[in-house]
Amino acid sequence: MKKVELLAPAGNLEKLKMAIAYGADAVYVGGEEYGLRASAGNFAGEDMKKGIEFAHARGKKVYLTMNIIPHNTDLEGMGEYAEAVSAMGIDAIILSDPGVYSIVKEAVPEMEIHLSTQANNTNWRSARFWHEHGVKRIVVARELSLKEIREIREKVDDSLELELFVHGAMCISYSGRCLLSSYMTGRDSNRGLCAHPCRWKYHLVEEKRPGEYMPVVENERGTFIYNSKDLCMIEHIPEMISSGACSFKIEGRMKSSYYVATVVKAYRQAIDRYYENPEGYSFDRFWAEEISKASHREYSTGFYFGRPMEGGQIYHTSSYIREYDFVGLVKAYDSNTGIATVEQRNRMQSGEEIEVETPEGRYFNHIIAGMKNEDNEDIDSAPHPQMTVYMPIDREIPEYTILRRKSKQ
Template sequence: MVTAVQTRKKPELLAPAGDLDKLKFAVMYGADAVYIGGEKFGLRSKAGNFSYEKIKEGVEFAHRHGAKVFVAANIIAHNEDFTGMEEYFQTLYKIGVDAVIIADPAIIEICAMAAPELEIHLSTQASTTNWQTLKFWAEEGVKRVVLARECTMDEIHKIKENVNIEVESFIHGAMCISYSGRCVLSNHMTNRDSNRGGCAQSCRWKYDLFEDGEDGMEPISPDDDSYTMGSKDLCMIEYIPDLIKAGVDSFKIEGRMKTIHYVATVVNAYRRAIDAYYEEPENYRFNEEWMEEILKAANRPITTGFYYHTPTDVDQIFGTPPKVAQFDFAGIVLDYEENTGIATIEQRNRFAIGQEIEMIGPKRDRFEQKITQIWDEDGNEISVANTPLQRVRFKVDRPVNAYDIMRKRK
């Protein structure tokens, strides 16, 4: 029997790509689409943003593997920010970019005039939380709206009941303490504009609390704890069925500044969860291994954000945060020899003989083993790989493939 869920189009899994390597790993580990930043007009000025040449290479790689590429041009523009904008969008269209993500209405208008065939997605920076606003943007020719992170699951249901437009929602990653990222803390504290790509993440700094006492300002932080204003990270891996039933068209992972290990691990976990649900919706069971994988790449404790309730102190990081089980990204598999069982690894963090490691890949389950021998590129036996990007070889217990990742417990 075919269920209603199985006849509904499977939601897109959209991954961050801070540079070309991350784009390739995101695609190989199961992303249906990736979003990147060009060298202009985006909100991640410190990411490894893409030149036109890199965008072209990324688009060609993604398209060969059946994935799409979206480019973020989601600054809130000042007068001086518009120079070269028409040419920028025209070039992106010629390269073959699948869509651009824009927040500012003036930039949307410029893009629509300069490159009318280039698909426009409304950025989460536009703070969209209701179906009437989505209806307005649909009539303006916007193909998709990235909802504000403040939207609840009930509100998403209501939106999809009233508007025939694609909806994209964040399902994983960092949460901004300010409404839809519209923050001026960074501007005041560091003269770096959050809404033009320069956020210094002032909310993640450690602060002490003081009150005006008889002898001046007196500290009131209990137990000498330092406090942040930061949220726990969003994680919806356990609630894939709810997101699908709400009608979300694209599941978005945050993290263009994160590592290859983070991108590959998180994308892989969500890919498996989504596919498992569509295989047997009526018999779907959450696999705890998916959460274990997520936590191995986690930077902070996790929360469901605004989806089910208004966040409280439980969803914020106060005092000393609880420890999150983390692994170090140790290396990337470049090659594997079937006849010898020996893999060539590009080192990303120090590892040595006798160390327990894990190997993960997009097309198989992870496995653990101990390193017993290591050879350098010249065939010399060595005891430790401690040079960045060093290429070494050692025997693995099971077959591996290029793009597989090696990690070690911290």
């Protein structure tokens, strides 16, 4: 049985490295143009080249998003850009528009093409059409149930790959093409500039009573009528694999390195456990607990088991649930002295208890016994963003290890 691919988001070079260190088989990235996450760090030429080299050296793949819905001016320079990223070694380009497809095929005819969820592929006829025109993989629309996905799998050629989202934020316009942001703020979500107005709080104003704001209430629970829950399928790995998909995709190019590492590791462990013994597979609640330590909204299973109806929305708030703080990233460990070199990510103090999360295995608890700064001076706290500190840790830990603690909020 060929193991399903675990595909992770990488908004910048650090996130790419963290995703791969924590178990991703492939990552998807955006350049500075043509992708749908303009607010992500994204990759300039040199960083993209470094990221591809890092991934390929470890037997992993890198896919590039070019999935905007372009206007005429967006087409300028697109062919040259495709040639440049192809020369760097990008493994596939993810796109949604037929015009972009034709440009990429003319510029780099051998490039592997993946059809983005933005293309709203909801049926087997559409999937077959794109495959006959040279698309290698379809990222199916998020409005589909597992039953519908299985039917697509049965009715298309075995050589066509299907990719499914398994985790992350959901858009009110599930597979995109939303005009709300463009109308309200002038920021076109279909060109990567979404202002996320679906997360805002709304009131109703009657035309002849300006200034009188009436709350929009759904069953007395609140006013965030567009605010979707996050997707989480960690408890349904066997069902997802039985759909016939070849790749499980995690959303989140704008999320933190900590989010990427935490979520990737949990899905990596669940997927590996399944393939070790499919018949005897059992879900470990520890994986769900770990995922919940990353910033998230309330979870749902999206459309996979039927229409979510009101269960897919959060009406009372648009806030994230944040129960843990990412306080440090291990850059090196000296096994002779037992000293870890740590880049600070949130204020931490001597004497407090933290969790040490390594790329493999389970985390362990640790009391910060002391810290030194770059001048080898003893310090009681590390208050400055991304300052380098040195601290003793009594077991050897690898680069990319995460230090976290339960939030003090």
